Amino acid sequence: MSRRPHPVLYILAAVLGLTLVAVLVYQIPAVKSRLEWRLDLAQVFVRSRLNPVGELPPPQIAVSSPEAQLLPSHTPPPPTATPQASPTPLPALVVLQPPAHITQGPNNCGPATLAMYLRFYGWGGDQYTVSEQIKPVAADRNVNVDELDYYVRMNVGWLNTLFRVNGSLELIKQLLAAGIPVMVEKGHIIEIDYLFNDDYWNGHYALVTGYDDAAGEFIFQDSYNGPDQRMGYAEFDMWWQHFNRVYNLVFRPEQAAAVEAILGDDWDARVNRENALAASQLEVERQPENAYAWFNLGMNQVYLADYGNAAVAFDQARVIGLPMRMLRYQFGPFWAYYHTNRLDDLEQLVDYALVITPNSEDVLLWRGWFYQKQGDRNAMLEQFYLARAANPNSIYVEQAFSSIDQ
Numbered sequence: 001m002s003r004r005p006h007p008v009l010y011i012l013a014a015v016l017g018l019t020l021v022a023v024l025v026y027q028i029p030a031v032k033s034r035l036e037w038r039l040d041l042a043q044v045f046v047r048s049r050l051n052p053v054g055e056l057p058p059p060q061i062a063v064s065s066p067e068a069q070l071l072p073s074h075t076p077p078p079p080t081a082t083p084q085a086s087p088t089p090l091p092a093l094v095v096l097q098p099p100a101h102i103t104q105g106p107n108n109c110g111p112a113t114l115a116m117y118l119r120f121y122g123w124g125g126d127q128y129t130v131s132e133q134i135k136p137v138a139a140d141r142n143v144n145v146d147e148l149d150y151y152v153r154m155n156v157g158w159l160n161t162l163f164r165v166n167g168s169l170e171l172i173k174q175l176l177a178a179g180i181p182v183m184v185e186k187g188h189i190i191e192i193d194y195l196f197n198d199d200y201w202n203g204h205y206a207l208v209t210g211y212d213d214a215a216g217e218f219i220f221q222d223s224y225n226g227p228d229q230r231m232g233y234a235e236f237d238m239w240w241q242h243f244n245r246v247y248n249l250v251f252r253p254e255q256a257a258a259v260e261a262i263l264g265d266d267w268d269a270r271v272n273r274e275n276a277l278a279a280s281q282l283e284v285e286r287q288p289e290n291a292y293a294w295f296n297l298g299m300n301q302v303y304l305a306d307y308g309n310a311a312v313a314f315d316q317a318r319v320i321g322l323p324m325r326m327l328r329y330q331f332g333p334f335w336a337y338y339h340t341n342r343l344d345d346l347e348q349l350v351d352y353a354l355v356i357t358p359n360s361e362d363v364l365l366w367r368g369w370f371y372q373k374q375g376d377r378n379a380m381l382e383q384f385y386l387a388r389a390a391n392p393n394s395i396y397v398e399q400a401f402s403s404i405d406q
Contacts, residue, residue: 053195053355056322059315060344094176095210095219096120102127104223110143111135112223113205114151117183117250121159127223133393139359140391142203142329145185145246150395152250160251160259164266165300166276167245169233172218173211174262180251182208187242187323190224195356201323203243243330244276244296273303284313291320299332307339327353327363334366338373346370361387361394368400380404 099119104112104127111130118125131138133155134147145163152161172182188204206229210219217230237245251259259267266272280297287293298313314333327333327349337346347370353363368383384404388397 053324053352054197056318056324056326057348057352058318060348061315061342063312063315063319090173090177092213093211094173095212096176096179096181098207098209098221098227101221101227102223103226105131106138107141108135108138109205109223110148113183113207113221114148114248116207116221116223117181117248118152118156118159120181121250121252123156123159135391136393137359137391140361141357142360142362144329144362145248147395148183148248156250158253160253160256161249162269163246163248164263164269164272165244165246165296166266166272166279167240167247169237171262172208172247175249175259176208176211178255178258178262180249180255180259183248183250184208184240185243185246185329186236186239188224188239195324199324202325203329241290241292241296244280244299273300276300277304289320291317291322294320295322295326295330295332298336299330302332302335305339307336310336311340311342311345325356328357328360331362331366334363334369338366338369341373343370343373346373359390361390361397364390365396365400372404 099116102112102116102119108127108131111134112127114130115123115125115127130148130151134151135143149161149163152159167182167184172184175182183205185203185205188202189200190202191200192198204222204224207221208218209221211217212219212230215230216233218233218236220229220231221227222229231239249259263272266275277297277300280293280300283290283293284297294313294317298310298317301307301310301313310332314336318333333349334346337343337349346366350363350367350370353360354367357363364383364387368380368387371377371379371383381404384397384400387394387400391397
């Protein structure tokens with residue numbers, strides 16, 4: 001007479017069977033896209049409660065007051081350039097026909113906004129056409145402006161593309177009047193408690209498609225908040241300052257001469273940064289308690305390889321106070337502290353940024369470079385491989401591996 005299996009075995013078999021079914025169902029793309037970001041959000045919520053993160057830490061060296069320290073460049077800065085004047089006065093109202101609105105998928109504002117931009121010119125793809133190439137992992141929370149620029153260059157070669165910093169409200173108006181939308185990256189508030197004691201600040205892309213002088217507002221397409229959003233000029237500039245007033249342009253080849261005329265000296269990327277340096281130095285003088293003014297100064301100095309002054313500018317920004325997620329999107333402090341051998345500060349900020357965003361390939365690479373400075377090649381390579389897992393298509397990861405193979 002055979003013995004019947006114990007009831008517990010039936011329960012275990014049922015649990016295993018249901019688990020297997022759940023795993024298989026989760027692999028269905030439509031199901032995975034709906035659940036993946038929710039699971040990721042739950043993990044972030046739990047992790048931030050088990051290991052609470054506070055404000056972005058101040059520098060580990062004594063820093064003088066901002067009023068006492070204005071940072072000279074190694075060479076006198078050029079005068080701040082302004083776009084060439086329009087041959088005729090700008091109209092008081094310009095509203096370009098916006099493309100069909102795209103509501104972003106999880107962490108996908110960059111690809112979604114770029115997709116809307118490209119659709120303005122008749123491109124036939126969508127946000128996932130873009131993200132599959134530059135951020136195939138949905139949990140990847142950041143796409144940089146140069147990655148968006150790279151995508152257009154590699155995949156939409158019939159259009160021209162560039163990005164610059166130190167934009168202005170007048171510049172945006174001139175480009176819109178010439179029939180060219182402007183994509184900007186700016187600060188943004190999303191009131192969802194991802195982190196413990198969250199400050200709700202995030203980076204976000206928007207596609208500006210119009211302006212209205214009578215109302216004093218820009219009109220823009222927002223992949224998160226919806227189409228035809230409006231924001232006053234002063235408020236728009238305040239949020240835009242958080243990202244050094246960076247902008248991406250996409251335009252037809254026959255529009256290149258018009259874009260060059262509008263940008264003036266800023267058509268040249270190097271001159272644009274020199275102009276941005278001069279502008280950020282003036283902004284620090286006028287707003288010495290503005291952390292973003294100091295941060296932008298440091299970003300421009302990093303671009304020009306003035307790492308010593310950049311480190312001091314970032315110190316000032318940190319003393320004044322920066323948002324918790326600042327180092328998810330902008331990485332100038334890592335460059336400055338690495339090149340000035342301030343490894344304690346580099347390690348401190350890398351560790352902090354990875355608590356906020358554990359899968360940031362940019363920051364994982366910087367942890368690798370930190371280990372490289374310490375002579376630990378194996379630990380460096382381990383971080384590089386983690387960065388590749390976080391974004392298998394990252395142009396920065398491949399550059400890192402290429403640099404160590406030379």
